[in-house]
Amino acid sequence: MAPIVSIQNLTKSYASGFQALKGVSLDIEEGEILALLGPNGAGKTTMISIICGIVMPSGGRVTVAGHDVVKDFRATREIIGLVPQELTLDAFETVFNTVAFSRGLHGKKPDPAMIERILRDLSLWDKKDTMLRQLSGGMRRRVLIAKALSYEPKVLFLDEPTAGVDVALRKDMWQLVERLRASGVTIILTTHYIEEAEEIADRIGVINKGEILLVEEKAALMQKLGRKTLTVELAEPVAVVPETLAPFNLRIGSEGRTLIYDYETSGERTGITGLLSAIAQEGFRLKDVSTQQSTLEDIFVELVGEAK
Amino acid sequence: MNFEAIKSIYLFEMARTRRTLMQSVISPVVSTSLYFIVFGAAIGSRIQEVDGVPYGAFIAPGLIMLTLLNQCIGNGSFGIYFPKFTGTIYEILSAPISVVEIVIGYVGAAATKGLLIGTIILATASLFVDISIAHPFLMVLFFVLTAVSFSLFGFMIGIWAKDFEQLNVIPMLVIPPLVFLGGSFYSIDMLPPFWQTVSHFNPVLYLVSGFRWSFYEIADVNPLISLGIVVVFLAACLSITAWIFKTGYKLKN
Numbered sequence: 001m002a003p004i005v006s007i008q009n010l011t012k013s014y015a016s017g018f019q020a021l022k023g024v025s026l027d028i029e030e031g032e033i034l035a036l037l038g039p040n041g042a043g044k045t046t047m048i049s050i051i052c053g054i055v056m057p058s059g060g061r062v063t064v065a066g067h068d069v070v071k072d073f074r075a076t077r078e079i080i081g082l083v084p085q086e087l088t089l090d091a092f093e094t095v096f097n098t099v100a101f102s103r104g105l106h107g108k109k110p111d112p113a114m115i116e117r118i119l120r121d122l123s124l125w126d127k128k129d130t131m132l133r134q135l136s137g138g139m140r141r142r143v144l145i146a147k148a149l150s151y152e153p154k155v156l157f158l159d160e161p162t163a164g165v166d167v168a169l170r171k172d173m174w175q176l177v178e179r180l181r182a183s184g185v186t187i188i189l190t191t192h193y194i195e196e197a198e199e200i201a202d203r204i205g206v207i208n209k210g211e212i213l214l215v216e217e218k219a220a221l222m223q224k225l226g227r228k229t230l231t232v233e234l235a236e237p238v239a240v241v242p243e244t245l246a247p248f249n250l251r252i253g254s255e256g257r258t259l260i261y262d263y264e265t266s267g268e269r270t271g272i273t274g275l276l277s278a279i280a281q282e283g284f285r286l287k288d289v290s291t292q293q294s295t296l297e298d299i300f301v302e303l304v305g306e307a308k
Numbered sequence: 309m310n311f312e313a314i315k316s317i318y319l320f321e322m323a324r325t326r327r328t329l330m331q332s333v334i335s336p337v338v339s340t341s342l343y344f345i346v347f348g349a350a351i352g353s354r355i356q357e358v359d360g361v362p363y364g365a366f367i368a369p370g371l372i373m374l375t376l377l378n379q380c381i382g383n384g385s386f387g388i389y390f391p392k393f394t395g396t397i398y399e400i401l402s403a404p405i406s407v408v409e410i411v412i413g414y415v416g417a418a419a420t421k422g423l424l425i426g427t428i429i430l431a432t433a434s435l436f437v438d439i440s441i442a443h444p445f446l447m448v449l450f451f452v453l454t455a456v457s458f459s460l461f462g463f464m465i466g467i468w469a470k471d472f473e474q475l476n477v478i479p480m481l482v483i484p485p486l487v488f489l490g491g492s493f494y495s496i497d498m499l500p501p502f503w504q505t506v507s508h509f510n511p512v513l514y515l516v517s518g519f520r521w522s523f524y525e526i527a528d529v530n531p532l533i534s535l536g537i538v539v540v541f542l543a544a545c546l547s548i549t550a551w552i553f554k555t556g557y558k559l560k561n
Contacts, residue, residue, distance in 0.1 A: 052402040074310075077404035088395030092327060093320075104316030105403040147399070 002066065003027035004155055004186050005051065010060035012046050012210075020046040022210040023060065028155075028188060033181055034215075035201035036190045037300060043210040044190040045085060048157045052082045064155060078106060081153025085160045085190075087140040091133035095124055095143055098132060099150045106151035118146050122176070138169050145176070156180065158189040162196060174200050194297050206303050213303045221299065228293045230261040230272060235285035242282050248275050313405040317413025318420075321387050325421050333425060336375045340429045343371050344436040347493055358495050359526040364437035369520040370492025371433065373512070376426040376451070377458050377487060381479045383418035384462025389475050392466070397559070407553035411463065418459035419452070426451060440523065446531070447522035453538045454515055460545040467552055467559060486512040496528045511537060 005028035012021040020043045028034050038044050049055035051062050053073055062069045064076040090098060099115050119125040122142045127135065132143065141161070148156060158177070162170045177187055177200050191197055197204050198218070205215040237256030248271065251260040259279070263270045279286070325332050348364035358366045391397040400410060433439060441447050462479075469475040490512030496504050507513050508529075518534025521527035527534070552559070 052398075054398055054401045074404040074406075077402060080402070082398070082402050084395075084398050086395055088398065090391075090394065090396055092324075097323075101316050101320055102399060104312045105399060105405065107310040107312045107404055109312065 001030065004030040004065055005188070006063045007047070007051075008061045010047065010050065010062060011058045012043075012050060012055065013058045020210055021050075021058075024207070024210070024212050025060075026205065026212055026215060028186060030186055031181065031184055032202045033177065033187045033189070033200055034203050034205060035197035036188065036205045036207055037192065037194065037197055038190070038207040039192060039304060042207045044207055045159055046210075047207070048082070048159055048188070048190065051076075052080055052157065053077055078151075079154040081148035081151065081156040083144050083148045083156070083158045083161055085163065087137060087144065089132040089140055089143060091131070093132050094129050095119065095132065095135070095146075096128040098143065099146045102147040103150040108151050115146075115150060118149050122146050138165055141165060141169075145173075149180075153185065155186045155188070158187065160190055160192070162191065162193065170196075194300060206300060208304045227262060227264055228291050230263065230275070230289065230291050232259045232261070232279065232284075232286060233257060233288040233290075234259065235287050238284075244282060245275075245278055248278070310403075310405050310409050313403060314409050314413045314416075317400075317410065318417045321383075321414060321417030322420065324387075325383075325417075332421065333428060336379065336425050337428055337432055340371055340375060340432055341436075343367070344433065348436055359524075361524045361526060362437065365439055365524070366495075366520075367493050368430075368433040368437060368439055369523050370487075370490075370516045372426050372429050372451075373454065373516050373519055374487045374492055375429050376422050376454055377483055377512070377515075378479060379425050380418055380422035380455050380458035381462035381465065381483060383421050384415060384459035385466035385469065385475055385479070386462075387414045387418055387466065388463055389466035389469055392559075401559065407550065410553075411460070411549055415456065415459045415463055418462060419455040422455040422459060423451065426455070442525050443522040446535075447519065450515070450519045450522055450535070450538065453535075453542060454519070457538060457542040457545055460542070460549060464545065464548055464552065467557070486510055487516075490516050491528055492516050495526075511541060514538070 005026075007024055007026040007028075010021050010024045011019070013019045024043070024047060036044050036047075046055060050057045051064065051069055053069065053076075057070070065079060067075040069076045093101070096115065096119070099119065100110060100112075103115065104110065116125065119128055122145060124139065124142055124146060127139065132140065135143065145158075145161070161177075162173055165173065174196075177189070181187060189196075189201070201218055203215060203217055204221055206213045231253070233254075234257055238252065238259075239256055241250050241252060241259070245259075248261055251262075252258070253260050261271075261275055263272065276289075344364065344367075347367055352363035352367075355363045357363065388397075391400060430439070465475065465478050489507060490510045491507065492512075496507045496513065499507065514529055514534040514537040517528040518531045518538070521531040521534070551557070
């Protein structure tokens with residue numbers, strides 16, 4: 001199946017000379033939830049803005065459902081929904097009117113029943129006649145989501161949907177994303193909360209300094225997360241790993257003071273018992289033993305760190 | 309054509325007019341009434357007639373133009389500047405809507421409001437002085453073309469402006485001198501020859517003169533030339549607007 005969003009070698013340079021995107025290529029499959037992780041200024045928002053038509057690309061091409069986002073903007077923007085990062089709303093509009101306005105802007109006939117359904121779904125119905133400036137931050141966020149849902153998009157971009165949102169609302173937001181996916185909507189969300197990506201995404205992409213560093217199935221990434229390391233701290237440093245310990249593929253760390261062993265927790269046998277008894281047979285005196293589990297955060301920090 | 313989008317923008321802008329009814333409608337009516345009292349009654353009692361038209365009636369088309377220009381520029385510029393200022397412009401830019409549709413929505417609403425207030429001023433004026441309209445069709449044509457051109461001009465100012473100061477600088481500093489020196493309150497025949505020549509470089513002179521001709525058949529310049537100038541101005545505004553959207557100037561990075 002052809003990807004619903006296809007980004008090919010996308011670049012963006014600003015007038016100041018700053019290169020926000022350095023040749024990004026990415027395919028997004030229909031119906032998936034893709035989380036884009038990256039530090040501030042990585043290029044996440046720039047990329048989304050180009051796809052939605054708010055920023056002009058410097059080079060490369062983006063298609064949505066087979067249509068070019070620049071040449072065929074009507075076709076692409078009709079099916080793209082955008083929830084921006086900033087809580088930008090008209091101060092003097094009411095909740096209902098601003099949602100109805102978004103629907104109209106996307107060329108859809110008025111449908112008050114549908115807007116009622118969306119507002120109820122987001123617990124905003126009792127605020128429908130409230131002026132937007134009187135709403136709290138969490139409510140404004142939900143209004144922005146209601147606006148984007150009002151025209152029934154097939155591809156929804158959520159730019160840091162849970163930034164500055166409390167825990168309860170964050171959970172609600174995740175459930176909403178799940179429901180939308182169940183109805184067939186493709187969702188691309190940016191975040192710098194790793195747990196968020198872990199919780200809801202099918203695939204995870206890491207972007208930094210305008211480059212995609214990795215895009216992988218969450219399951220595959222999780223397998224990497226399932227890997228642990230055992231560190232054995234020795235009383236006396238060693239120069240080489242003894243022959244008898246060769247099958248364990250040990251690494252030497254801290255100038256010979258530690259032996260490091262990688263193993264999989266998912267496996268039947270971890271090999272720890274064998275390793276420890278072999279170490280004892282070699283006559284090493286142990287100072288300490290510890291294990292570490294790599295997290296998505298480590299992978300992320302490692303990737304982003306390498307790029308620096 | 310995305311008619312729903314045009315309708316949405318247009319109605320959104322008209323709703324803003326309703327919310328600000330007081331400043332939108334009442335203040336121009338009050339200030340125009342003041343002009344009539346000061347210029348019409350006080351000065352008018354000394355200047356009896358201009359080219360056979362009583363002074364109070366003579367200034368009415370100029371006053372309508374003054375208000376129309378101010379309103380159209382103000383509404384046209386504010387309508388697009390405000391979303392830019394608050395950031396809600398993202399929604400317009402990411403909607404399946406073309407430049408033409410955006411312009412029709414915003415400029416249409418600004419022009420409508422200008423025409424509405426212009427009509428109210430005309431009605432107010434007729435309470436003070438006797439007004440006759442010799443060429444109603446031409447009058448409406450001038451009225452509408454001016455409203456559309458200057459709403460578009462305001463729209464461009466709204467896109468160009470970086471802050472509220474820039475937003476106000478042209479309406480406050482450029483338009484009043486042009487209107488006051490454009491023969492709104494006198495016939496340029498009354499000026500010394502040098503200033504008559506200078507006045508011919510003022511586009512507002514042509515607007516006021518042509519508009520006044522449609523009322524009383526008196527004019528400082530040939531009404532056809534006036535009409536031509538308005539059309540040229542409209543065409544210039546349209547081309548600059550087209551260029552703005554083509555290049556994304558100040559709208560898209």
